[in-house]
Amino acid sequence: MSSAIEHFSRRLRFETDVSDVRSLLAAGTPGVVVVDSRGDEAWRQGRIPGAVHLPTAEIAERAVSVVPAGSAVVTYCWGPGCNGATRAALEFAKLGFDVKEMIGGYEYWVREGFAVWDENGEWSRPADGLTAPAGTACGC
Template sequence: MTSAIEHFSNRLRFETDVSDVHHDLEAATPGLVVVDSRSTEAWNQGHLPGAIHLPTREIAARAATTVPSGSAVVTYCWGPGCNGATRAALEFAKLGYQVKEMIGGYEYWVREGFAVQDRTGEWSRPADDLTAPAGAACGC
């Protein structure tokens, strides 16, 4: 029992989901910095409004000048089939940042119907009923 409690507590300590990140962005949670760790091409295709672009390979060199010390960092990449956000979170952790990985990534952000931003502005798709209940909140 203790192992299970420790395991799930640690997951919640180091992971967050798209709904919680959306809520925190909407609430303008102080100190929150959302980091898109994907390539420039992926960033240009669309990203979370308010996110900063910092590819994983640049975190060690640029984090100190891009992300204020003491920030609560949330990393994301493409989606559940990619571990880029995990690698990015590890880089931030090595630098001493409080960090969480956004599970589901960009894919689930879009699939839940949240707005994304690109050069043309903000846009969204209808929520996918396989990821978000039609007309209601998840209730998790």
């Protein structure tokens, strides 16, 4: 039993989901910086409003000049089939940041119907019934 408690506690300590990140951003939670670790082309395709663009390969060199010291960092990349957010979170952890990976990534942000930004402004898709509840909360 204690192994299971430790396992799931660790996961919750280092992972978050798109709904929780959206709630943090909507509440204006101070000290939270959401980092899009994808490349330039992906960034232009669409991103989470308020996210900072910092590709994984540039984190070691640029993080301290882009992310304020003491910030709680949330990394994201494309989606569950991509481990870019994991690699980005590792780079932030090496620099001493408090960091979590946003599971589901950009894909699930979009699939849950949340707003994104690109060069044309804000847009969203209808929520995908396989990833988002019919109502306003999943109840989990």
